[in-house]
Amino acid sequence: xxxxxxxxxxxxxxxxxxxxxxxxxxxxAAALVVWFALYRQLEPLSRLVAFDLFGLEPESRAGMxxxxxxxxxxxxxxxxxLVVYAVGVVRxxxxxxxxxxxxxxxxxxxxxxxxALLGIVTPFCxxxxxxxxxxxxxxxxxxxxxxxxxxxxxxxxxxxxxxLFGLVGWKVxxxxxxxxxxxxxxxxWVIGRLKLERHIEEWVREMRTAAEAGEAERLxxxxxxxxxxxAVRDIVGRVWIYVVAGIAVGGAIHGYVPENFMAALMGKxxxxxxxxxVALGVPMYANAAGIVPIVQALLEKGAALxxxxxxxxxxxxxxxxxMMILRKVLRPALIGVFALVVACGILLVGYLFNAVx
Amino acid sequence: MEIKICGPGCASCxxxxxxxxxxxxxxxxxxxxxxxxxxxxxxxLGVLSTPAVVIGGETxxxxxxxxxxxVLEWLK
Numbered sequence: 001x002x003x004x005x006x007x008x009x010x011x012x013x014x015x016x017x018x019x020x021x022x023x024x025x026x027x028x029a030a031a032l033v034v035w036f037a038l039y040r041q042l043e044p045l046s047r048l049v050a051f052d053l054f055g056l057e058p059e060s061r062a063g064m065x066x067x068x069x070x071x072x073x074x075x076x077x078x079x080x081x082l083v084v085y086a087v088g089v090v091r092x093x094x095x096x097x098x099x100x101x102x103x104x105x106x107x108x109x110x111x112x113x114x115x116a117l118l119g120i121v122t123p124f125c126x127x128x129x130x131x132x133x134x135x136x137x138x139x140x141x142x143x144x145x146x147x148x149x150x151x152x153x154x155x156x157x158x159x160x161x162x163x164l165f166g167l168v169g170w171k172v173x174x175x176x177x178x179x180x181x182x183x184x185x186x187x188x189w190v191i192g193r194l195k196l197e198r199h200i201e202e203w204v205r206e207m208r209t210a211a212e213a214g215e216a217e218r219l220x221x222x223x224x225x226x227x228x229x230x231a232v233r234d235i236v237g238r239v240w241i242y243v244v245a246g247i248a249v250g251g252a253i254h255g256y257v258p259e260n261f262m263a264a265l266m267g268k269x270x271x272x273x274x275x276x277x278v279a280l281g282v283p284m285y286a287n288a289a290g291i292v293p294i295v296q297a298l299l300e301k302g303a304a305l306x307x308x309x310x311x312x313x314x315x316x317x318x319x320x321x322x323m324m325i326l327r328k329v330l331r332p333a334l335i336g337v338f339a340l341v342v343a344c345g346i347l348l349v350g351y352l353f354n355a356v357x
Numbered sequence: 358m359e360i361k362i363c364g365p366g367c368a369s370c371x372x373x374x375x376x377x378x379x380x381x382x383x384x385x386x387x388x389x390x391x392x393x394x395x396x397x398x399x400x401x402l403g404v405l406s407t408p409a410v411v412i413g414g415e416t417x418x419x420x421x422x423x424x425x426x427x428v429l430e431w432l433k
Contacts, residue, residue: 095406095419095420096405096406096419096420097405097419100405123406123420123421124406124420125367125369125406125407125420127364127365127366127367127370127407128405128406128407128420130365130396131363131396131399131400131404131405131406131407132405132406134396134397134399134400135400135403135404135405136405138400203397204397204400207397207400207401227421328396329396
């Protein structure tokens with residue numbers, strides 16, 4: 001229908017699109033300036049409220065805990081909003097269909113790296129793990145490459161990175177990003193080497209779906225901004241409560257738990273703490289939003305970085321509910337191998353950081 | 358007209374179903390709204406991510422909850 005009069009309508013609507021895009025970019029720039037101005041006032045504001053308004057002593061435990069909570073909560077929520085919005089715009093350029101087309105027939109190694117990277121930017125809801133798995137494997141994406149994607153997508157995500165950046169610092173956030181990708185690449189590659197295709201359920205192997213890219217929806221910039229705003233509403237609306245609860249617990253630990261309390265239990269000298277942290281993480285099914293504030297508090301009280309990172313990765317990447325969902329398409333042996341290989345990768349990360357740092 | 362909504366039953370899938378049903382009622386069209394929860398059926402429809410809306414064999418949207426105005430447009 002639109003094709004018939006494409007020249008006139010196309011040009012007119014493009015002109016309009018450019019104008020609205022221009023306005024969107026101006027509004028975005030203005031919002032960014034306001035964001036920064038506000039962000040820089042959070043620290044003094046939290047002090048004002050905690051020490052002057054509530055009259056708490058800056059050196060007292062209650063004072064420290066309250067000020068920490070009043071500063072970190074808005075800080076993290078603001079960071080989260082900004083990053084989820086930016087990532088939301090980036091994600092409109094990727095779809096699972098496009099990612100599949102990029103990965104189909106790709107060789108291993110390079111394919112594993114690409115899959116892990118695409119796992120970060122491809123929009124993906126964990127309840128889609130099974131249809132996505134079927135779609136990938138039947139379209140000729142190697143099994144190991146599919147796993148690299150499935151491991152990286154939940155583990156290396158913007159929520160975990162923002163929280164680590166905001167609460168622990170950029171170095172740890174960067175370490176988490178690179179080692180998380182490393183585990184996804186390595187574990188996927190190992191699974192691919194083990195030739196476990198026969199442990200995929202029969203009916204999946206018999207199914208054939210085409211790897212066509214599908215009709216990509218044509219998006220304008222206003223569409224992309226709208227999708228990003230929707231992502232903010234959805235994600236921030238869903239996780240804020242965990243962030244607040246996590247920071248409250250973190251604040252309490254910050255103020256009340258003595259320094260070095262965790263050193264004996266989760267410190268470097270306790271070699272068994274890394275596997276214990278991984279084992280403890282599997283049945284725990286928390287999202288990144290709730291776990292990072294606790295991670296920060298543990299680090300502060302003397303827990304070793306490797307142990308804490310291993311715990312966090314295990315909580316996020318190895319979850320019993322996800323394995324139960326995957327059971328629909330994978331035989332238990334393959335699920336077992338998957339869990340074992342990922343766990344080994346995480347252990348490696350844990351020991352590596354405890355040894356180096 | 359047959360409308361299929363693919364989704365294992367998470368919050369966004371239910372929201373997608375609700376919006377489609379509302380749109381159908383609003384448009385006053387004869388349509389059978391079916392929920393597809395079986396992963397094999399989804400894969401056969403070529404759906405990679407949920408929620409997805411398939412109208413008369415044509416995939417209208419994947420991996421997101423559609424807006425009611427969009428659904429009304431598809432129903433025309």
